[in-house]
Amino acid sequence: MPRAEGPTAMSRGRFARFISAGAAFALAAAVFAFDTFSGYESAIAVLYALVLVLGAVAGGRLFVLAAAIVCGSLAIVSFLATHVGAIDAGNTGRLLVALVAIALTAALLLSRLSLHQTRSALADSEQNLRIMADTVPQILWQALPDGRIVYLSRRWTQMTGAPIADGLAADGLAFLDWFHPEERSTAIEQWTELIREGEPFEFYRRLRVADGSYRWLQLSASPLRAETGEIVKWAGVATDIDEEMRAQLAVRATNQTLEARVAERTAELARSERRYRSAFEQSHVAMLELDITGVAEALADARVAGNGDGTGYLMAHPEEFDRCVGALRMLDANRAAVQLFGARDREALLARKGRLMRSRTREDIDRYYALVERRETIEAEAELPVMDGRVVKVLFGVSQIAAPDGRCHALVGMVDVTARDRAQELLLAAQEELARANRAATLGALSASIAHELNQPIGAVMMDAQTAARWLERDPPDLGSAKRALARVAGNAERASGILRRTREQLVKGRRAVAPLDLGEVVRSAVALVDRELKGGRTQAEVRVAPGLPPVEADRIELQQVILNLVVNAVQAMCDTPVGERVVTIDVAGGERGVTVEIEDRGSGIDPEHINRLFDAFFTTKPGGMGIGLQICRATIESFGGTLDVRNNETAGATFSFTLPAHDGGDVR
Numbered sequence: 252m253p254r255a256e257g258p259t260a261m262s263r264g265r266f267a268r269f270i271s272a273g274a275a276f277a278l279a280a281a282v283f284a285f286d287t288f289s290g291y292e293s294a295i296a297v298l299y300a301l302v303l304v305l306g307a308v309a310g311g312r313l314f315v316l317a318a319a320i321v322c323g324s325l326a327i328v329s330f331l332a333t334h335v336g337a338i339d340a341g342n343t344g345r346l347l348v349a350l351v352a353i354a355l356t357a358a359l360l361l362s363r364l365s366l367h368q369t370r371s372a373l374a375d376s377e378q379n380l381r382i383m384a385d386t387v388p389q390i391l392w393q394a395l396p397d398g399r400i401v402y403l404s405r406r407w408t409q410m411t412g413a414p415i416a417d418g419l420a421a422d423g424l425a426f427l428d429w430f431h432p433e434e435r436s437t438a439i440e441q442w443t444e445l446i447r448e449g450e451p452f453e454f455y456r457r458l459r460v461a462d463g464s465y466r467w468l469q470l471s472a473s474p475l476r477a478e479t480g481e482i483v484k485w486a487g488v489a490t491d492i493d494e495e496m497r498a499q500l501a502v503r504a505t506n507q508t509l510e511a512r513v514a515e516r517t518a519e520l521a522r523s524e525r526r527y528r529s530a531f532e533q534s535h536v537a538m539l540e541l542d543i544t545g546v547a548e549a550l551a552d553a554r555v556a557g558n559g560d561g562t563g564y565l566m567a568h569p570e571e572f573d574r575c576v577g578a579l580r581m582l583d584a585n586r587a588a589v590q591l592f593g594a595r596d597r598e599a600l601l602a603r604k605g606r607l608m609r610s611r612t613r614e615d616i617d618r619y620y621a622l623v624e625r626r627e628t629i630e631a632e633a634e635l636p637v638m639d640g641r642v643v644k645v646l647f648g649v650s651q652i653a654a655p656d657g658r659c660h661a662l663v664g665m666v667d668v669t670a671r672d673r674a675q676e677l678l679l680a681a682q683e684e685l686a687r688a689n690r691a692a693t694l695g696a697l698s699a700s701i702a703h704e705l706n707q708p709i710g711a712v713m714m715d716a717q718t719a720a721r722w723l724e725r726d727p728p729d730l731g732s733a734k735r736a737l738a739r740v741a742g743n744a745e746r747a748s749g750i751l752r753r754t755r756e757q758l759v760k761g762r763r764a765v766a767p768l769d770l771g772e773v774v775r776s777a778v779a780l781v782d783r784e785l786k787g788g789r790t791q792a793e794v795r796v797a798p799g800l801p802p803v804e805a806d807r808i809e810l811q812q813v814i815l816n817l818v819v820n821a822v823q824a825m826c827d828t829p830v831g832e833r834v835v836t837i838d839v840a841g842g843e844r845g846v847t848v849e850i851e852d853r854g855s856g857i858d859p860e861h862i863n864r865l866f867d868a869f870f871t872t873k874p875g876g877m878g879i880g881l882q883i884c885r886a887t888i889e890s891f892g893g894t895l896d897v898r899n900n901e902t903a904g905a906t907f908s909f910t911l912p913a914h915d916g917g918d919v920r
């Protein structure tokens with residue numbers, strides 16, 4: 252049991268020293284007593300040398316030295332005490348021999364003790380070194396000049412779990428088997444190479460440790476050389492740097508990832524910048540990049556100066572607004588912008604002085620605030636003074652874009668709408684032209700219709716005038732009949748003049764005599780006017796007016812013309828109808844939508860192929876027809892807010908019907 256042995260060994264040593272010291276004292280005392288008091292001439296003092304030997308066992312060098320001095324002194328004291336007055340060569344010689352013996356013994360003992368001390372110090376230091384070598388957290392090793400390992404500290408076993416002998420096997424090269432398989436061959440090569448070079452070195456390898464995992468080691472070594480310069484051995488240290496190495500590798504990997512990311516991001520940014528640039532440059536929309544930092548500052552200043560109401564302040568201080576807008580810098584412009592501004596080239600445009608927009612309304616200022624402070628995208632129309640002196644109307648949009656160093660940049664897109672506006676104007680002009688042409692066409696049609704419409708009353712006038720003449724030529728003249736005929740003449744002449752008046756009025760922009768009318772009465776008066784046509788067509792007209800109808804609002808003459816047209820058409824449609832069946836029925840009745848007039852005949856009816864074209868201008872199926880009557884009728888009815896339609900009857904003929912909205916209030920004319 253080593254633990255129990257320690258203290259026992261120690262106390263045993265101490266006991267031996269104690270006995271030796273006692274023996275030394277006893278012996279010294281005995282020799283002194285014998286030498287001094289025995290009176291016996293002898294060289295007993297030589298025995299003091301034994302005292303020294305015992306002293307050497309009991310104590311160290313000091314004890315020996317002290318014992319030598321004490322013993323020498325005792326020998327001299329004894330000599331003087333016993334030989335006073337009888338000193339001779341013999342006793343003096345014995346004293347000297349004793350003293351020499353003491354001195355020699357002391358010298359021998361001292362030198363031996365010193366040798367012993369050195370030895371034990373060496374052993375201690377070797378022991379210490381070994382302890383140190385085994386305690387340091389590194390593997391210490393030594394190798395022969397050719398690199399074969401001959402010593403490994405105990406740390407080897409702690410790390411690898413293998414006995415030291417295993418590491419030293421294979422003639423001192425087995426340790427290489429513990430390196431990572433991927434690095435083993437290069438490790439052997441490198442080891443051989445480094446050893447051959449003979450310089451201090453460091454190298455890094457992974458070593459298989461007790462749990463089977465691999466840990467990074469830093470192996471550093473220095474050659475120990477003899478005075479001749481020849482390498483005697485290698486001394487080295489293997490340090491476990493796994494954590495640091497892994498941390499470093501992780502940092503390196505992170506760095507690489509970071510670098511890759513940075514590179515990727517940079518490339519991406521470059522790509523998007525290129526995309527942006529090319530979109531900017533290639534766009535057909537005029538684009539400007541502006542630095543509006545100064546504007547933002549000036550607007551903020553104005554807000555402070557205006558106690559929060561920057562717009563109000565700038566409205567009151569136009570020079571401040573000018574300063575604010577003047578702080579705007581044009582940084583870039585695309586080709587379309589150069590063209591829009593009528594600039595020579597991009598540089599000329601960028602060097603352009605002066606305001607971008609002309610107006611400085613409250614709205615403009617608000618827009619600036621919206622753009623700069625609320626980062627809103629603003630869109631508006633503005634007049635842009637361009638470089639050749641023209642003013643171009645543009646539709647523009649502005650939004651803030653990312654800018655470096657905390658500056659404010661804005662991208663402006665502008666479309667020249669002058670052309671669009673001009674096109675709009677042209678369109679309006681064309682429309683007006685068209686309307687005029689339409690009017691002209693209508694007038695043409697009207698003139699045709701005048702002839703058409705006057706034809707009937709003038710024919711009637713002529714007939715009635717001839718009739719009146721005949722009545723007067725009679726003997727005796729039939730004055731009554733002549734009077735009635737002349738009254739009809741007057742009526743038809745009045746209608747003809749009405750037609751002419753209305754036409755003239757239409758020609759001078761169609762002022763009509765629109766008034767609330769009793770539609771039943773208008774129908775009756777119109778039917779009276781076509782009396783001649785009815786008779787000529789041997790047609791009966793039946794007028795049925797529902798009682799209590801509301802008035803309608805229209806021009807009397809125009810309405811008469813419509814009814815007249817429709818009745819004459821009905822008569823004409825019945826030319827092939829047996830005479831007894833030629834009846835035109837005119838119904839005037841009220842309904843939800845107003846007052847409706849239906850003119851029903853028993854004629855040919857309308858060919859389904861024609862029904863959609865009936866109201867087109869110049870559509871006619873009659874040999875001498877003009878085909879404008881129905882068109883005018885529909886236009887007239889519609890102009891009073893009504894509708895005019897046609898349908899074929901179930902049995903025979905067709906029914907034309909028109910409805911006019913009821914007029915509420917007002918006197919009926």
Ligand code: ADP
Nearest residue numbers: 820821824856871872873876877878879880881
């Ligand atoms: P026009 O009488 O000069 O032909 P309108 O515009 O008055 O011109 O009529 C156009 C055409 O409509 C006529 O040619 C005829 O074919 C058809 N039409 C008009 N009224 C009737 C009707 N009551 N019955 C059958 N066809 C009709």
